[in-house]
Amino acid sequence: MIFVSEKEHHHEHEENPKESIAKMIVTAVLSLGILVLTHFMNLPSWGVLLLWLLPYGLISYEIYVEALHNLFHGELFDEAFLMSVASTGAVVLGDYLEAVTVMLLFRIGELFEGYAFRKSRKAIAQMMALRPDAAWVVRNGTVESVKPEAVNIGEVIEIRPGERIPLDGVVLSGESTVDTSSLTGESCPVAVANGDDVNSGCVNLSGVLRVQATKAFGQSTVNKVIELVQYAESKKTKSENFIHRFSKIYTPCVVGLALLLAIVPSLITKDFAEWFSGACVFLVVSCPCALVISVPLTYFCGIGAASKHGILFKGSGALDALAKTQTVVFDKTGTLTKGVFHVTAVHADKMDKKRMLSLAATLEQVSNHPVARCIVQACEVAQEKVSEVQELAGRGVRGVVNGQMVCVGSDKWMDELGLPWHPCHHVGTTVHMAVDGEYVGHIVVSDEIKPESVQALEKLRKIGVTKTVMLTGDADEIGQEVASKLNIDEVFTKLFPRDKVEKAEELLKQKPPHTTLAFVGDGMNDAPVLTRADVGIAMG
Structure with a gap:
């Protein structure tokens, strides 16, 4: 499923969409009933007026309220005022x-616009889930739970396995692995130990950490990410759509001409009633309801056709913006790659590859680490006699398998064990293995490029995209490897959400005039840059 959005205007008033639809249906039914009733019954004019006031009041009173609200806030000539005057x-x-139809069509257009705006606000709600509600702070030798806002810079907080890191800081004690996917989008956890920096919003996976806060809660990484999304949304709501801009010019012209038509001729002919009626006719004829409803409905047909192919457009303006796209910026993990790790290479120095992989999988069964799960899934685990299994945070797993001491883990651990190891020419996460104190080889676990990514990029170039860029939080060698395989023009690595937004801002300044920049991503960590780009394309 692909979700496409762009910057759109929204109205001040909001209403439950189900209530809006119910009012539209009731208005339509009442109007049909009145038409039938007045066709078969000869009612007095005041009786017909009272009947029509029911559906008219139901469908229009909120538009009148909005017009009055805007009037008192200095926005006289907007589309709500135009519809109110015309009806x-x-x-x-x-x-x-005619009066009821004008308001009904206008409310249908507002319903579509409100739907688009509600979709855009979900990004903020998702980002708020990254912010912890409590922090364990060490004070006077005891650990107590406080709100993250109450933790001062320099204080020590304790982060237990499974908890989300509440504040940015530096690790004072403990070793663990940290899931940074909510910020970087990369699914491979990062090992942290004494002296390493950690960012709020990430999840501590294994060991207990004691971290010294280096930033106040308001300045923490997760808060900055939320602020980026909110800022991007606020910039987006200031971008007015065509109808709104059109009404700023058209409405005062129409109202002014109607006043001239009512006043000037009546001063000459002394027949004010006739010319007032003529001015009302002019207002009704000048009402751009065809424009107000035909443009949204035309785009709605295109949006409906796209939805059959799994493409959802947040608003009709995204269609126009997408047509002018010449620069496309991609996230890596889950967008160009599968976002799922697999064993891509087994290099055995002292034993059979299958035996080496089977031994590693036997030990890794005890670990919940994503890399460990990949190794277990890569082979059928043999029934081995296993004992003394121990998982060491940030290092790996060791245990006795059929009487042999087996260690599976990082190059850092191999150094600590005093075992000579060698790097791999394959790009990915390298897991080294030693048996009875002897280095026997390594296993490479990495993400895979989606088969359709190459074809998709080729098609984009054929239809006019002149520049492709990749932004990723992954390591430089991994990012460069993916970019070279896909023939991407530029690549930027080791980026956090705020860094991605800054890069997007730079690229927006560099794009050719009268063209747009599209960003394609798949995770919550991409929300700020998705909303900042001219066109945000969310895959998922």
């Missing part, structure tokens, strides 16, 4: 069906 003119002339 009022229709009521004065006795064209009640």
Whole structure:
């Protein structure tokens, strides 16, 4: 599923969409009933007026409220005012069906726009889930739970396995692995130990950590990410759509001409009633309801056709913006790659490859680490006699298998064991293995490029995209490897969400005039840059 969005205007008032739809249905049913009733019954004019006031009041009173609200806030000539004036003119002339239809069509357009705006706010709600509600702070030798806002810079906090890191800081004691996917999008956890920096919003997976806070809660990484999303959303709501800009010019012109038509000729002919009626006719005829509803419905047909292919557009403006796209920026993990790790190479120095992989999988069964799970899934684990299994945070797993001491883990651990190891020419996470104190080889676990990524990039170039860029939180060698395989023009690595936004800002300044920049991503960590780009394309 692909979700495409761009910057759009929204109205001040909001209403439950189910209530709006119910009011539209009731209005339509009432109007149909009144038409049937007045066709078969000869009602007095005041009776017809009272009947039509029911559906008209139901569908229009909120638009009048919005027009008055905007009037008191200095926004006189907007589309709500234009619709109110035009429909009022229709009521004065006795064209009640016309008055109701104008308001009904306008409310349909607002319903579509409100739906798009509600979708955009979900990004903020998702990001708020990254912010912890409590922090364990060490004070006077005891550990107590406080709100993260109450922790001062320099204080020590304790982070237990499974907990989300509440504040940015540096590790004072303990070793663990940290899931940074919520910020970087990369699914391979990072080992941390004494002296390493950790960022708020990440999840501590294994060991207990004691961290000294280096930033206040308001300045923490996760708060900055939330602020980026909110800032991008606020910039987006200031971007007015065509109808809104059109009404700023069209409405005062129409109202001014209607006033001239009512006043100037009546001063000459002394027949104010006739010219007032003529001014009302002019207002009704000048009402751009065809424009107000035909443009949204035209785009709605295109949006509906795209949805059949699994593409959801947040708003009609995204179609226009997408047509002018010449720069496309991609996230890596889960967008260009599968986002799922697999064993991609087994290099055995002293034993059979299958036996080496089987031994590693036998030990890794005890670990919940994503890399360990990949190794277990890569082979059928033999029934071995296993004992004394121990998982060491940030290092790996060791245990006795059929009487042999087996160690599976990082190059750092191999150094600590005093075992000579060698790096691998394959790009990915390298897991080394030693048996009875002898280095026997390594296993490479890495993400895989989606088969359709190459084809998709080729098609983009054929339809006019002149520049492709990749932004990733992954290591430089991994990012460069993926970019070279896909023939991507530029690549930037080791980026946090705020860094991605900064890069997007730079690319927006560099893009050719009258063109747009699209960003393609798949995770919550991409939310700030998705909303900042001219076109945000979320895959998932």
